[in-house]
Amino acid sequence: MVKTEVIKITGPGFKMAGAAQVIKDGGLVAFPTETVYGLGANALDPGAVAGIFRAKGRPSDNPLIVHISDIDQVDELSDDVTVPARRLMEAFWPGPLTLVLHKKPHIPDAITAGLDTVAVRMPDHPAALELIRTAGVPVAAPSANSSGKPSPTTARHVLEDLDGKIEMILDGGACRVGLESTVMDMTAEPPVILRPGGVTREEIESVIGHVETAFWQGTVPRSPGMKYRHYSPRAEVIVVAGDDYERIYEKTAVLLRKYRSLNKKTGILASAETARGYPAEEVFTVGSRSSLETVAQNLFYGLRFLDLQGVDIIIAEGYPETGIGTAIMNRLKKAAGNNVIQA
Numbered sequence: 588m589v590k591t592e593v594i595k596i597t598g599p600g601f602k603m604a605g606a607a608q609v610i611k612d613g614g615l616v617a618f619p620t621e622t623v624y625g626l627g628a629n630a631l632d633p634g635a636v637a638g639i640f641r642a643k644g645r646p647s648d649n650p651l652i653v654h655i656s657d658i659d660q661v662d663e664l665s666d667d668v669t670v671p672a673r674r675l676m677e678a679f680w681p682g683p684l685t686l687v688l689h690k691k692p693h694i695p696d697a698i699t700a701g702l703d704t705v706a707v708r709m710p711d712h713p714a715a716l717e718l719i720r721t722a723g724v725p726v727a728a729p730s731a732n733s734s735g736k737p738s739p740t741t742a743r744h745v746l747e748d749l750d751g752k753i754e755m756i757l758d759g760g761a762c763r764v765g766l767e768s769t770v771m772d773m774t775a776e777p778p779v780i781l782r783p784g785g786v787t788r789e790e791i792e793s794v795i796g797h798v799e800t801a802f803w804q805g806t807v808p809r810s811p812g813m814k815y816r817h818y819s820p821r822a823e824v825i826v827v828a829g830d831d832y833e834r835i836y837e838k839t840a841v842l843l844r845k846y847r848s849l850n851k852k853t854g855i856l857a858s859a860e861t862a863r864g865y866p867a868e869e870v871f872t873v874g875s876r877s878s879l880e881t882v883a884q885n886l887f888y889g890l891r892f893l894d895l896q897g898v899d900i901i902i903a904e905g906y907p908e909t910g911i912g913t914a915i916m917n918r919l920k921k922a923a924g925n926n927v928i929q930a
Contacts, residue, residue, distance in 0.1 A: 588751040588752070589751060589752070589753070589754055590751075590754075591746065591749065591750050591751055591752070591753055591754065591755065591756060592754065592755045592756070593742060593746060593755075593756045593758055594606070594755065594756070594757055594758065595758045596619075596714045596757050596758060596759045597759070597760075603714075603717045603718055603721045604721060605755075606618070606718055606721075606722075606755055606757055607718060607721035607722040607723075609754045609755050610627060610628065610629050610635075610718070610722040610724065610726060611629065611722055611723070611724070613628070613629060613632055613634055613635040613638070614628070614635070614638070614753075614754040614755070615627065615628050615635070615638050615639065615642055615752075615753040615754055615755075616628075616718065616753070616754065616755045616756075616757065617731035617739075617742070617745045617749065617753060617755070617756040617757065618714060618715055618718050618728070618731075618756075618757040618759070619712055619714055619715065619742075619757060619758075619759030619760070619762060620654075620710040620711070620712045620715045620728075620762065621682070621683060621710060621711040621712045621762060621763045621764050621785070622683045622710070622762060622764045622765070622766060622767050622768050622784070622785055623730045623731075623738040623739055623740055623762055623764075623765070623766070623767055623887065624730065624731040624732075624738075624739040624740065624741075624742065624744070624745050624756075624762065625654065625710075625715070625726075625728030625729065625730065625731055626639055626642065626643065626728055626729055626730070626731035626745075626749070626753065627654070627718065627726040627727065627728040628726065628727050628728075629722070629724045629725075629726065629727070630651075630653045630654075630694075630695070630698055630724065630725040630726055630727035631693070631694075631695065631724055631725065632695075632724075633695040633696075633697050635727075636651070636695055636697040636698055636727055637697060639651065639727060639729060640697070641752075642749055642752040642753050643729065643732070643733060643734045643749075644733055644734045644735075645729065645734040646734070647697070647700065648700045648701075649700060649729075649734075650698065650699050650700040650702060650706060651697075651698050651699075651706070651727045651728070651729050652685050652706045652707070652708055652727070652728060652729065652768070652770075653694075653698060653705055653706065653707050653708075653725045653726070653727055653728075654707075654708060654709070654710055654715065654719055654725065654726045654727070654728050655707060655708075655709050655719060655725050655726075656709065656716045656717075656719035656720045657709070657720075658676050658677075658680060658709065660725060661676070661688070661707060663691070663725070664688070664690060664691060664694060664705055664707055664725065665688035665689055665690060665691060665705060665707070666689065666691050667688065667689040667774075668688060668773075669773055671773065671778060671795040672686050672688065672773040674794050674795055675771065675773075675791065675794060675795060676709075678794045679786050679790075679794075680708070680709040681709040681710055681711035681712075681716065682709070682710075682711045682768075682785070682786060683708075683710075683711065683764050683766075683767075683768040683769060683784050683785025683786055684708060684768055684769050684771065684784070684785070684786040684791075685706050685707065685708040685768045685769065685770040685771065685782075685784075686706070686707055686708065686770075686771050686773050687704050687705070687706045687707075687770065687771065687772040687773060687774060687781065688704060688705060688706075688707060688773055688774065689703060689704055689705075689774055690702075690703060690704055690705035691705075698727055704772075704774055706770060708768055712759070714757060714759050718757070730767060731745045731748070731749060731753075731756075732744065732745070732748045732749070733748040733749070735818075735819055736748060736818070736819065736820070737818045737819070737820055737887040737890040737891050737894075737922065738766075738767060738818060738887050739887070740761055740762040740765050740884075740887050740888050741760070741761050741762075741888070742756050742757070742758035742759070742760075744887075744888075744891055747891075761884075761888075762884070763884065764784075764785040764880075764883065764884060765883050765884035765885060765886060765887060765888070766784055766785060766883045766884075766886065766887070766911075766914050766915070766918060767782070767784050767785075768782075768784045768785055768786070769782060769783055769784035769785060769786040769787075769791070769914070770782040770784065771791065771798070772801070775799070777796075777797055777798055777799055778795065778798045778799070779798065779799045779800065779801045780798055780799070780800045780801065781801045782917070783800075783913040783914040783917050784914050785883075785911070785914070787910045787911055787913065787914075788800070788913065789909075789910060818887065818890070818918050818921050818922040819921070819922050819923075819924070820890045820891065820893065820894035820901065820922065821894050822854070822893065822894055822898050822899055822900060822901045823899065823900050823901070823926070824890075824900075824901045824902075824903060824919070824922045824923035824924070824926065825842065825900065825901070825902050825903070825923060825926050825927075825928060826903050826905050826916075826919045826920060826922075826923045826926065826927045826928070827839045827842065827902060827903070827904055827905055827927075827928050827929075827930050828905035828916070828927050828928070828929055828930065829905060829929055829930030830907070831930065832858075832860070832861075832876065834930040835861075835904050835905060835930040836861045836864065836904070837930070838928065838930040839855065839857075839861075839865070839902050839904060839930075840864070840865065842902050842928070843855065843865060843866070843867055843902060846899070846900045846902075847867075851899040851900050852868050852869075852896075852897060852898045852899045852900070853867050853868060853869075853898060853899065853900045853901075853902060854867060854868065854869040854870070854871065854893035854896060854898035854900070854901045854902070855867045855869070855870045855871070855901075855902050855903075855904075856871055856873060856886075856889050856890065856893065856901060856902070856903035856904065857870055857871070857872055857873070857904055858872070858873065858874065858875060858876045858882070858904055859872050859874060859875040859876075860875065860876055861904065868896070868898065869893055869896045869898055871885075871889040871892050871893055872885075873885040873886055873889050876906065879906060879910065879911045879912050879915060880911055882906065882915055883911050883914060883915050886915060886918060886919070887918075890922060903919050903922075903923070905919065905927075905930075
């Protein structure tokens with residue numbers, strides 16, 4: 588075990604040089620981004636990258652995202668950046684969009700799970716950008732959690748999972764977006780969304796036209812978040828989906844009564860419009876249905892909160908699968924292992 592140092596990046600006299608040196612020395616630093624907290628290592632150091640997999644307990648065939656601080660750095664990682672990829676970079680970087688590109692030979696296989704592609708993004712957070720710039724290397728950074736658990740949106744979440752396993756956590760407060768980045772495979776024609784996230788399909792198509800959505804069935808995932816059960820608390824998760832909010836509420840209430848009659852401590856992940864109507868032991872309000880960005884921001888926090896209350900079952904209300912709602916439902920379905928009930 589190592590001693591994990593937690594440093595507030597807003598503290599007096601804070602300097603990024605110490606965290607950057609940990610990266611340069613082959614260590615691991617958890618840092619805030621606009622999406623979730625990332626677990627960073629030198630992307631060009633195979634030994635450092637291996638440390639990410641050990642700390643997280645992450646399967647080795649699950650590729651990582653490489654974070655950069657300047658668009659020009661893309662050319663150091665890929666020798667085939669298409670015109671549509673350039674347009675997306677100009678439109679959404681820095682921001683919650685990851686692009687899968689053909690990789691250059693010097694990119695370690697550990698980053699790419701042996702694929703001939705590399706996933707790249709530029710985060711929209713001043714501390715993340717400063718860390719990458721100061722370290723002077725591209726930074727590989729999956730979410731800073733134990734593999735399979737809900738992604739961390741606060742430094743406390745990181746500490747709960749990785750205390751004693753990494754050298755440093757930079758505490759920058761709560762993350763603004765709350766869900767991981769959208770991942771686009773730009774080596775396909777037309778480009779393919781591999782994972783929905785903070786940049787919506789509608790926004791992408793307004794820049795480059797029609798794109799596809801992947802339904803992965805292979806043996807090696809081309810993007811994080813595709814192959815394995817993800818974002819899962821200890822409690823069993825059930826998602827109640829549908830187009831009618833009132834029916835979602837009614838079905839959730841029926842399930843709540845059922846599990847309470849079985850003496851199961853039950854938590855509800857609810858919208859602001861319905862939260863007060865549930866007589867559950869624990870109800871976490873993720874936000875209003877009229878502001879799905881707030882729901883996205885609070886989703887992982889809510890799953891972790893209900894887990895800490897020791898609930899046996901979490902019943903989560905569903906949302907429309909358009910815009911950011913697509914990413915919200917993607918995460919909920921994965922957290923539930925596709926245990927979805929239609930209202």
